[in-house]
Amino acid sequence: MELAIDVSGLNKHFGDKHVVRDLSLQVREGEIYGFLGPNGSGKTTSIRMLCGLLTPDSGSGRCLGYDVLTQSAEIKRQVGYMTQKFSLWDDLTIAENLDFVARMFGMRGRREAVDRALDDLGLAGRRHQLAGTLSGGWKQRLALAACLLHQPRLLLLDEPTAGVDPKARRDFWEEIHRLSASGITILVSTHYMDEAERCHRLAYLSYGNLLAAGTASEVIAAQQLATWELSGPDVTGLGEALRQLPGVEQVASFGARLHVSGSDAALLQPALERFCRERGLRLAQVDSTLEDVFIQLMRHRPDPFEAAS
Amino acid sequence: MRRFTVFHLSLQRWLGIVVKEFIQLKRDRLTFGMIIGIPIIQLLLFGFAINSDPKHLPTAVVMAEASPFARAYLAAMRNSDYFDLVGSVESEAEAARLLDRGDVQFVVTFPPGFQRALVRGEQPSLLVEADATDPVAAGSAISVLNHLGNEVFTPDLPGFHPQGKQLIELRLHKRYNPEGITAYNIVPGLMGVILTMTMVLMTGLAMTRERERGTFENLLATPATPLEVMTGKIVPYILIGLIQVSLVLLAARWVFDVPMLGSLVLLYAVVLLFICANLTLGITFSSIARNQLQAMQMTFFFFLPSILLSGFMFPFRGMPEWAQVIGNCLPLTHFLVLVRGILLKGNDVSLLWPQVWPILAFMAVVLGVGLKTFRRTLD
Incomplete structure (x- = not known):
């Protein structure tokens, strides 16, 4: 299978901060690739390097067959980049924004393309509305339409669904899957676990390091994390006590249930069984979720800036 | 008891706000620099550079005869500190060209037979042509000239003149602005000031x-x-600038009756060049500034010397050498000479180059800096 993105050893410094460290990434053509990691972990910087907005300090690789270091102009022409913050022009109308973007990409048949995009969006009737007056969900759809206008082969979406309601989020992902089915490669960064599970493959980035990559189940399996669910009448106050038990690495509350995880199942299981017997709680082993796995990954790689301070 | 909470002032809260404000001020380096820099610059400019009684004005001499008396008169002019004799020229026409170009402020012409007429008490005439586009710049020098004749020649020609009689007749030609109307000088100058302000600021933002x-x-x-x-x-800003200029020109013509001797096409060509120079600067500011406030501060930082050192508010030749060097780097200085030359002197294209190339050079340097700092990529 062809690789849309194939980079290795990418590094980026801002001043003395090493923001991205030896990033290697292989994204296959036509797949939806999820990009995860805590805030400030270098996701946005990595995306910007892939689309030619930032030049890597070192490393090499190709994006859509073009060299990421020297051919950023060619890459830009075939990539649609949706920024984290809405970055179209608030004081232009919907149609004017699309028209401007179409001009920037030097498109032929600009008018038709803009009209088609407006129809697809269902915004034809509101084409003269200022973009700044749109709601969050509509802004996001407009931004997506704008970066699809020049028919890119690769979409880079930087936290596209932040601040968008669940219905709009679901519609958005339906659209992403439709685009993927039509052959467009999509790299999307997100904090939402349900979104991560909708991706074909995932990568987990932590403070410049790529810690895990693969399908959702591969990533979960690779961490070898065991998780138990505790339920009972009064589990809410037990978090602190549970954390003291041997082998407990995470405790998370879900209403009247607690999830306890650890990588050493042999150590954890007897301790939990005794704990529950004493208090009359129900105990059941459950599958570790992506969230459990990511929290685990974050625990092992503490924030370097936090640690330093 | 009820407290009037509206008037209740918590010292802790109040101090908290004061401290926060200081911290933020300290973080904004550029603003901090402006707070310190602006007073210092103003002090230096007002204190040392600005002088509304300009001396050492460049003067050319047309000598029909090189007699000792003529030389004595020239020496007295030089000694008055108001005139710097930059050379003698052969013909009236050449002298007029020097005035048109603005190379000299005065041309003094000694007629043939000056000494003989003087000795005979025939009150020979001495022709002084002054560039009076800026009435202030030439004013005190002219009043000095009025007394100079008698002061120089009385000791050598005792008894030749009855009390109160002038030994020479001073024929003064105030060229370009004979009535000394300041609006003739200010209104064309305002055009440059308005363009500097709006063009740099708008593109900066x-x-x-x-x-x-x-x-x-x-x-x-x-x-x-x-x-x-x-x-x-x-x-788009080029168009806005041209509209502004047209408004000023209409007002100059119909409200202030400013003469327009030169070609309007030429004037607009010069205006276009000046607009481009200012826009280039604005764009460069905006690629350096991190936010709109900084861009505004930078504009102000450039605007201040432009107004004070360009010869708009105070005579250019009144400033010390170092201030003139700074002034010569500013496009407004050259633009003022160009506009006054075209409007008031009727200068044609052949006289413009000495003022045009500095503006072009300014543009080239600023554009170079701008393209370099413009972050193609975000890093």
């Missing part, structure tokens, strides 16, 4: 606005090149 709102990132993600972005953003 245009780009930083994109950066502040985050739309710049979108622009960078498209294949647009820095040159396309910079020049493309400039064009």
Whole structure:
């Protein structure tokens, strides 16, 4: 299978901060690739390097067959980049924004393309509305339409669904899957676990390091994390006590249930069984979720800036 | 008891606000620099550079005869400190050209037979032509000239003149602005000042606005090149500048009756050049400034010397050497000479080059800096 993105050893410094460290990434053509990691972990910087907005300090690789270091102009022409913050022009109308973007990409048949995009969006009737007056969900759809206008082969979406309601989020992902089915490669960064599970493959980035990559189940399996669910009448106050038990690495509350995880199942299981017997709680082993796995990954790689301070 | 909470002042809260304000001020380096820099610059400019009684004005001499008396008169002119004799020229025509170009402020012409007429008590005439476009600049020098004749020649010609009689007749030609109307000088100058202010500021804000709102990132993600972005953003402001100039010109013509001797086409060509120079600077400011406030501060920082050192408010030749060097780097200085030359002197294209190339040089340097700092990529 062809690789849309194939980079290795990418590094980026801002001043003395090493923001991205030896990033290697292989994204296959036509797949939806999820990009995860805590805030400030270098996701946005990595995306910007892939689309030619930032030049890597070192490393090499190709994006859509073009060299990421020297051919950023060619890459830009075939990539649609949706920024984290809405970055179209608030004081232009919907149609004017699309028209401007179409001009920037030097498109032929600009008018038709803009009209088609407006129809697809269902915004034809509101084409003269200022973009700044749109709601969050509509802004996001407009931004997506704008970066699809020049028919890119690769979409880079930087936290596209932040601040968008669940219905709009679901519609958005339906659209992403439709685009993927039509052959467009999509790299999307997100904090939402349900979104991560909708991706074909995932990568987990932590403070410049790529810690895990693969399908959702591969990533979960690779961490070898065991998780138990505790339920009972009064589990809410037990978090602190549970954390003291041997082998407990995470405790998370879900209403009247607690999830306890650890990588050493042999150590954890007897301790939990005794704990529950004493208090009359129900105990059941459950599958570790992506969230459990990511929290685990974050625990092992503490924030370097936090640690330093 | 009820407390009047509206008037209740908590010292802790109040101090908290004061401290926060100081911390933020300290973080904003440019603002901090302006707070210190502006008073210092103003002090230096007002204190040392500005002088409304300009001395050492360049003067050319047309000598029909090189007699001792003529030389004595020239020596007295030089000693008055108001005149710097930059050379003698052969013909009236050449002298007129020097005045037109603004190379000299005065031309003194000694007629043939000056000494003989003087000795005979025939009150020979001495022709002094002054560039009076800026009435203030020439004013005190002219009043000095009025007394100079008798002061120089009385000791050598005792008894030759009855009390109160002038030994020479001073024929003064105030060229270009014979009535000394300040509006003739100020109104064309205002054109340059208005353009400097609005052009630099508006373009300065245009780009930083994109950066502040985050739309710049979108622009960078498209294949647009820095040159396309910079020049493309400039064009609307060129039109605005031309409209401003037309308004000032209409007012100059119909309200202030400013003479317009030269070609309007030439004037607009010069205006266009000046607008471009200012827009280039604005765009460069905006690629350096991080936000709109900084762009405004930079504009102000440039505007201040432009107004004070360009010869708009105070005579250029009254300033010390170092201030003139700074003034010569500013496009406004040259623009003022060009506009006054075209409007008041009727200068044609052949006289413009000495003022045009410094503006072009300014533009080239600023554009170079701008293209270098314009972050094609975000790093």
